[in-house]
Amino acid sequence: MADSTQHMESDTRPVILRATGLCVRYGSAVLFEDLDFSLERSELLLLTGPSGGGKTSLLRALARLHPVTDGRLELDGEDAAGIAPPQYRRRVAYLQQQPVVTEGSVRENLLMSFDYSSAAPPDIDRLGDWLARFRLGTIPLDRDAADLSVGEQQRCALLRLLLMEPDVLLLDEPTAALDASAADALLEVICTLHAQEQLSTVFVSHAPPDLPVSLSRRHAILADGRLELRS
């Protein structure tokens, strides 16, 4: 893959997540080198590009799930190297492409992050509100999570991340594994949520999804190791 660079800088709003000179390899292959990236606070950035262009790897590198050979990450102005990976990942939440549920009930899946933190889980009323917003209100919390439909599992996976109250949300082709109606339902949840919560979000998609134009002010395209920004 090419190693050229396209710098992508913010213009007005403060930057919540910034990557500078990022270099990511997969085995001996260089996926991209010296890549700069920034996400503004409260923006929903749409990131597209051809299959195999490195979108997932970029997102995983931003989530510190994939090794970075070189470069620097900053979260809200703080050098990410100074933040322990578990704490960083709770603040920069990554939604996997395929919905992942673990053995156990819906409640156990939703509250998984509280097993690894000292924070108190939300009370039942607050959890009920969230479930209703995610169109999961009719699902009993003690139901086996594996019995949910794929669409419900993905909404459950997204809600699991939001309960961590992250600063940044990284969505890796969240509708790729869903059928059309489940994808529409998830997109609607994401749009409503972003309009209400203004959570800084990167939305990766193979092709531009049906997001309202007002939501995504900037559109980045990753291809051949270059990141090109369009308004």
Place this chain on the structure above:
Amino acid sequence: MSGALDIGLLPLSLVLIFILLAGAASLKMQLRLERDLLWGTLRTIAQLVLLGFVLTWIFQVRQWYIVLAVYAVMIFFAARIIRGRVHSGSIRLFFPVFFSMLLSYMLVSLFVVTVIVDAEPWYRPDYFLPLGGMIIGNSMNAIAISLDRLFTDLQRRRHEVELRLICGATARQASADIVREAVRAGMIPSINAMMGVGLVFIPGMMTGQILAGSDPFIAVKYQIMVMLMLVGSTALGSLLVVTLLRSRSFNREQQLVLRTARRTRS
């Protein structure tokens, strides 16, 4: 009681009839095992005759450093066999396995020989090496099973492990279930053997002692010691090796870096 009856070379050669029978069955059923049978027979005879000479020499010399060197060589070969049997992908496992086995099994062997058997000196080769050999042989299988399970599950359940990392788990927390199941898988054969011993089979060591003219109850006491020692050493070895190699499957950034094959991702 008298010692074991000696077997003459001519009668001993008659056991080759069983190999000939197996070879004939292989030919008849087109199993294509004739070469393996021949090679296996030659290796068995050669390795055991060589072992006979080596043990005779070691028993005569009786030097602690020679006993420990032989012990280390046995573990070296066990670690090599484990490396050959386990698909660990990008993780190099020979040295972690070798040093973990050396440390843990040396301690178990020393405890058994000096405290339980009360042999003098502590390195008495006719006790230290056979007991150590049993520990190494049994635990080798347990470690191979545990490691195979560890690496297979870390690959197969990669998304689940990463989900836990995403939720703020440390690498240790994210792989705790997998480690637990890997150690458990390695220990189950030893526990099953404890259930069947004396009912389903008479163990090799006890058989050997009885054939050598020992009192059956002395053989029973030795066998009880060996069975319990094997379960303990299996648990210790598997736990140590699995824990060590689990940590090697993650990097400092607590990212799962174990890879068995290149994947293509968008």
